[in-house]
Amino acid sequence: MSPQVNVDSPRSLKLPSQFPFSVVKIHWKQKPTEKLAMDSAPLCPLHFVFIPFMAPGHVIPMVDMAKLFARRKVNVTIVTTPLNSIQFQATIDREIKSGSPIQIQIVEFPFAEAGIPKGCESIDTLPSMSLMSNFNKAVCMMQQPIEELLEKLSPIPCCIIADKHIIYVADIANKFNVPRIIFDGTNCFHLLCNHILRKERVHEDVSHHEEKFVVPGMPGRIELKRSQLPGIFNPGKDMELNVFREQVKESEAKAYGIVVNSFEELEGEYVEEYKRVTGHKVWCVGPVSLSNNDELDKALRIQRDSSHDESKYVKWLDSWPPRSVIYVCLGSLNRAIPKQLIELGLGLEATKRPFIWVLRGGYGREEMEKWLLEDGFEERVKGRGILIKGWAPQVLILPHKAIGAFVTHCGWNSTLEGICAGVPLVTFPLFGEQFYNEKVVVQVMENGVSVGAESVVHLGEEDNSPVQVMKGNVKDAIEKVMGEGEEEEKFRERARKYRDMAWKAIEEGGSSYHNMSQLIEDILHVKG
Template identity: 55%
Template sequence: MAMESCTMTKKLEVHFILIPLMSAGHVLPIVDLAKLLGRRNNVKVTIMTTPVNAVRVGANIDREIQCCGSSISVQPFRFPSVEAGLPEGCESSEAVPCPDLMYNFAKATTMLQKPVEEALEKIVIPTIPTCFILDKNLPFLFDVAKKFKVPIIISDALNCFSLLCNHNLFHSKVYENVSESESFVVPGLPHRIVFKKYQLQEYFSMNVGEFNVLREKVWQNEGEAFGVLVNSFQELEEEYVKEFTRLTGHKVYCVGPLSLVNKEHKDKAQRGKLDSKEEEEEGEYLRWLDSWPATSVIFANLGSLTFVPPGQVMEIILGLEASKRPFIWVLIMRDAHKRKELNKLLKEDGVEERVKGRGLIIRGWVPQILILSHTAIGAFLTHCGWNSTLEGITSGVPLITFPLTAEQFYNEKVAVQLLETGVRVGVEKAMHFEVEDKSGIQVRREKVKEAIEKVMGEEDEESKRIRERAGNYREKANKAMEKGGSSYLNLSLMIEDIKQHFRRRVEDDDSKSEP
C-alpha cells in the first residue's frame, strides 16, 4: 500500500456519514468505500450500522486504521428486531430464517428513525456532518439526514444499467400491460433489452404492504438527492452512465469496483468474515486450489440471501459433477427444513463421495474475492448479485449466470449481452421470496454442463473470445481505480463537490447573520 494514499493531515474538512442497508451485499461495499474515503486527506468517515454488523466489519476497519491512520469509526444503532416480529439478534437480511419473515425485516427498516437519531446524538463530531451517504432502501432515514441540512447522496447495490432500467420502467409503466411470461422491450435504453415481467426487480412485481410503502418512499426520495453513488466504473457501462445522468439530472459518481481497495491477502480474507475459526478453513481452500492448473476450477456460489429449492440445488451439483472438471461449490441453505431435505437428497444420491478430491463442497461463508483472484479459477457460476458479478469481472473470470431474484436478471444482461463475458444457464423466472417453491426446478444438469463447456472449452473459439474479453475488463477495472483513473477521479470530484456545497452553505449562513 502506497504511503501517499495513507498520508493524513490533522484538519478534517469533510465528514461523511455512511448508512448501508443491513445486508452483506450493501454493507461490504460501503466498508470498502469508507476505506477509500478515509485514505484521502481531510476526510472523516463514520459508518452507522447495527451491533451485529458493527462486529462483522470491525476487524477490517481496525486493520485499516492501524495501517493507514484513517479517521474511520463505526457507530452502532439499535435494530428493532423483536418489535417487527423477528428473532432477537436478527439484524441483517442474511439472518432472516425463512422467506415469510422477509416482510418483517422490511417492516423493521421502516422503524429505524428513532434508533438512528439516538445514535447520532452519541457521535462526538469535531466538525458537523457535511454529507450523508444513505442506502436507497432505507428511505425513512432521509428525514433524519435532512435535519442537518447537508447533501444526501444515495447508494444502492446496483449499476447504472439497472438504475436506468428501473427509471424507465417506473416512468413508462410498460410492464403493466403484459402477462407474467410475456417478453417486452425496456424503452429508452442504448441497446435493445428484452425482459419478462417475472424477471423484474421486486419493485415491479410485489404487492405487499411494507414493500409498497418502501417503494413509494424510495421513489419520492430519489428526486431530492444531491447525487447517486454507484459501485461501477465508466468504462464498463459508459452509455448507461451518460443516459442515466441525462434523464435524471443527478450527479452520478461511479467509484468502483470498490472491492479493489482490498489489495493485501489479509484484507481480502477478512472482508465479511464472521468467525476467526474460518481462517483455518480458508487455508485449506487455498491449498486445494494450489493443487490445480491455472483456469481449471469452477467456482460456484449462489449467494447468502436466496432460498433455492433443494431439487434445483441437486441439479446444479450434478451438472458440476457431469462437467468432469474440478469445482468449489458454496452451499448455503438458510431454511432449516430445506437444509434437512437437501442433505437427505445428497446422502441418497452419493454425489459428495463420488466427487471427493475433485469437488470441494463448502457449507458456509468463504472469502470470495480471495478465491476469485486465485489463478486456478477458470469460471464463476453466480447468482448475478451485483457485488458478485462485479467481483467476477474484476478478477477477469468468465461468468456462468444463474440469476434468482432482485435485479439479478439485469446483471445477467450486462455480463452476457453487453460485455459478452458470460453464458446463461437458462433460468427464466425469478425466485422471489414469496414464490420460490412454485418455481421448482428450472434448469437441469445438462444445461449446467453445457454452459460450463461454453466458457471453459479449450478448443472452442467463442470460449477463447469470452476469456479474452473477461481479461480485458479486468485490466480496465484496475486502471479505473488507480490514481488518475476514472473512478479515482470521480471520488475526488464527489469530495470536492461536497466541500464546495458546504462552503457555500457557510457563506450563506454568515451573510444572513450580518446586520
C-alpha cells in the first residue's frame, strides 16, 4: 500500500457520515505580510517531520509543537491519517495564512487489513479496548507508506520528531540518515521516576501493592505505592501489550534526544537530574498549548464534534461570578467505571456550586446514559450544571474568570492546561503516569489537592476496578480549593504564579523559547 500524495490539487476522501466534509491537501504558502506571532528570523533551511500517535492526548500537543517550530521559520510537515487530519485542518490552514511554512501529508490508515472497523483511526474511537493490539498492528503497517512519502518531500527532511509509541520510526530515521527525536507526552518528573525504578527496582521489595516506598534519587522525598505505577511496572494479562511496552522502552534509548512538553521553571530539578543520570539530550519546549494565543486559535485547536457551539459555554460562564464554577474532565480515554462516575456526579451535586462536567465516550457509556435518565441527575442540577457529552473546548473554558477549580484525571496535557489557566487543581488520577503527575501538582507545585484515588485502573481490567472515591471525598476536595479561607487563597496565589511562569517560558527570551532555539541550532549543526 502506498500513500496517495498529490501536492498540486485538493484531494477528496470518502468518509463516514459523521465527517461530512473533505480533506484538502495543503500547499506550501508564505505570506510575510500576514503574521500571527511569527518570528522575524529569515527562513530556516531545515525541514522537520512530525509523526504523532493517533490518540487525542498525543496528536494535540504534537500539532501545537509543530506550529511553534513553523513560526520559527522551520519547514514543517505533519504526517497523519485522513480522519485525524480533519480535526486540526482548520488550525493549520490558519497558520499557513499567517505565513508559517507548514503542511499536512496524508497516509491511509489500514483499518481493514488490521481488523479494525472503518472510521476508527484514533484510539478513542475504538469500540473496545480489546482492539488495541489490532490498532498497534495498523500503526506498524504504515511504515512503508510513510517511507515512500518522505522520499517525495521537498525540501528533504533533516529531522523526524515522532511519538515514542511509533517505534519503527527508528528504522525510517536510519534509512534517511536523519536524527530521530522522540516526543514522550509527559514530563521529566515521570521520565526520571521511571528511569530510577527500572534501574533500582525498589518497588519489587514491597510486600503489598498498597505499601508505600520511597523512590531513591528523586529531588525531594517522593513516596508511591506499587498500585499507583504505570503498566510497565504492573504488567497485565495482555502479553502483546506488555511486549510492545518493552519495545517502546528499548526504542527510547536509541533516540537522538527527547522533546518534552514542560518548562524548566516547573520542574527544573527533575530536568537536570534526568539529563545527568541518563546523558540524554532533553529539550523542554512547553507548554505548547500556549501556541493557541487567541480565542479563535483555541476554538479551532481541534475539531472533534462540529455539533457543539463553543460560544454558548462562554456565554453561560459569563453569567457566573469569578472563581465560582467547577470544571470537570477525566480525559478522552476515560477509564473510570460508571459506579465511580456516579459518585463523582453526586459529589458535584453536593457542593451546591455551578459546574461543567465533560462526559466523553470512554468506558460504560450506555450505563451512564441510563443512570442520567433514570436518576434525574440532569434535571436536579438544571441551571447550575452543564453536561458536555463529547469533546469540549478545554483551553477556551479553563482560562475563563468564572472557573474556580479543575477536577482532572492528571493527564499531562490537561494538567498543563490547568496550570496555564492559573486554576487550582483537584486531582483524580486513573491510569498511566497520572499518579506521577498528581505528585507534581500536590507535592512539587502545591497547587492542588487529591480526591483520594489510590490505584491505577489498568487497560482491559476496568470491570475489576472498585469504587475508590466516594461523593463525600469529591465534595471535600473541591471545598479545599474553592473556599474563602487563608489556605484556599494560597492555592490561588500559587496557581497565578505558575500561570505567569508558563507564559514567560514560551515567550521570546523565555526558557522554552530558548530551548527550541537550541534544538534548531543542534539540528543545523548535525545537518552541516
